[in-house]
Amino acid sequence: MGKRLLEVKDLKTYFYKEDTIIKAVDGVNFHVDEKETLGLVGESGCGKSMTSLSILRLIPKPAGRIVSGEVLFEGQDLLKLSEKKMRDVRGEQISMILQDPMTSLNPVFKIGNQIGEAIATHKEGRKGTLTSKIIEILRLVRIPSPETRIDNYPHELSGGMKQRVVGAVAISCRPRLLIADEPTTSLDVTIQAQYLELLKDIQRELGMALIFITHDFGIVASICDRVAVMYAGKIMEIAPVRDIFHDPAHHYTASLLKAVPKLQKKVDHLVSIPGQPPRLDSLPAGCRFAARCESADKKCKTKEPPMQEVGKNHYAMCWHQLH
Numbered sequence: 001m002g003k004r005l006l007e008v009k010d011l012k013t014y015f016y017k018e019d020t021i022i023k024a025v026d027g028v029n030f031h032v033d034e035k036e037t038l039g040l041v042g043e044s045g046c047g048k049s050m051t052s053l054s055i056l057r058l059i060p061k062p063a064g065r066i067v068s069g070e071v072l073f074e075g076q077d078l079l080k081l082s083e084k085k086m087r088d089v090r091g092e093q094i095s096m097i098l099q100d101p102m103t104s105l106n107p108v109f110k111i112g113n114q115i116g117e118a119i120a121t122h123k124e125g126r127k128g129t130l131t132s133k134i135i136e137i138l139r140l141v142r143i144p145s146p147e148t149r150i151d152n153y154p155h156e157l158s159g160g161m162k163q164r165v166v167g168a169v170a171i172s173c174r175p176r177l178l179i180a181d182e183p184t185t186s187l188d189v190t191i192q193a194q195y196l197e198l199l200k201d202i203q204r205e206l207g208m209a210l211i212f213i214t215h216d217f218g219i220v221a222s223i224c225d226r227v228a229v230m231y232a233g234k235i236m237e238i239a240p241v242r243d244i245f246h247d248p249a250h251h252y253t254a255s256l257l258k259a260v261p262k263l264q265k266k267v268d269h270l271v272s273i274p275g276q277p278p279r280l281d282s283l284p285a286g287c288r289f290a291a292r293c294e295s296a297d298k299k300c301k302t303k304e305p306p307m308q309e310v311g312k313n314h315y316a317m318c319w320h321q322l323h
């Protein structure tokens with residue numbers, strides 16, 4: 001693995017609504033090394049998207065606010081940059097494929113123009129005309145006959161091809177880090193597999209690091225190096241992918257894995273753990289998972305466990321770890 005690329009320290013992003021505070025991201029710590037793929041998993045509403053949007057400082061305003069923490073990208077705290085400098089980071093250094101990517105293409109513009117705009121917004125790094133750069137990017141995402149496709153409108157492309165174009169826009173400036181927020185949920189299984197292969201190829205070709213957000217443990221197993229398991233605004237466990245699958249330390253991770261019938265089977269939403277996550281505007285005093293954990297005792301319910309090292313590159317936040 002390469003050098004440290006991104007380090008998120010004690011990140012807190014809250015939403016202020018009337019007299020409540022919704023703690024969407026509540027003290028999140030993790031890092032991503034160069035060329036590495038980190039998976040971010042957890043049930044709906046646990047704060048995966050808000051964590052990634054916080055990295056890019058794209059939290060919905062005015063209700064949402066990054067309250068504290070650091071987002072160190074190559075050692076520089078992005079939370080301290082001016083908005084102008086931050087605009088250079090977005091797309092050029094760190095790019096994101098949004099959840100529901102189909103809506104991120106504008107139906108009234110040709111796809112070539114949409115990629116061209118993304119390139120033109122940022123610095124002209126390499127030689128060649130804009131058209132040749134657009135064709136090169138379309139070729140990189142394996143769009144057949146890019147010279148003609150450049151003039152297509154989004155509706156003239158299949159779902160899988162549209163997805164590739166969305167990917168093309170995101171990687172058009174060859175970012176160091178790509179955040180992909182559930183980019184494959186709307187695709188059928190075969191197209192999804194092809195897209196993941198493509199993403200891995202591009203990652204290798206561009207030497208890019210990847211944060212991949214998903215509900216699907218099959219995808220985690222196939223593309224991630226490490227996995228962060230998030231629950232109610234916090235990372236509960238983070239470890240190399242094989243340790244998450246074969247030797248989980250946190251009861252929530254173990255429950256999630258039990259809720260997946262077969263690793264290869266596509267699972268859209270992890271809803272089979274009995275009970276509900278706590279409300280983010282009234283979090284419990286102790287472990288956030290206590291109300292759903294069969295091993296919860298008095299200590300669990302009153303005192304929040306610290307993040308502890310439980311193995312090599314393996315950390316978990318639990319009073320009664322599974323190993």
Ligand SMILES: Nc1ncnc2c1ncn2[C@@H]1O[C@H](COP(=O)(O)OP(=O)(O)OP(=O)(O)O)[C@@H](O)[C@H]1O
Nearest residue numbers: 015022024043044045046047048049050051060280
């Ligand atoms: N605009 C908003 N206003 C108030 N609260 C919000 C807003 N957007 C998100 N939240 C809160 O932040 C929490 C985390 O949301 P986030 O979108 O990060 O979840 P997620 O893990 O990405 O879920 P999913 O898997 O469904 O995409 C939500 O549970 C919600 O309470």
Ligand code: SF4
Nearest residue numbers: 287290293300318319
């Ligand atoms: S700290 Fe206690 S309640 Fe929380 S996961 Fe561990 S055993 Fe369960």
Ligand SMILES: [Mg+2]
Nearest residue numbers: 048049050099
């Ligand atoms: Mg999300």
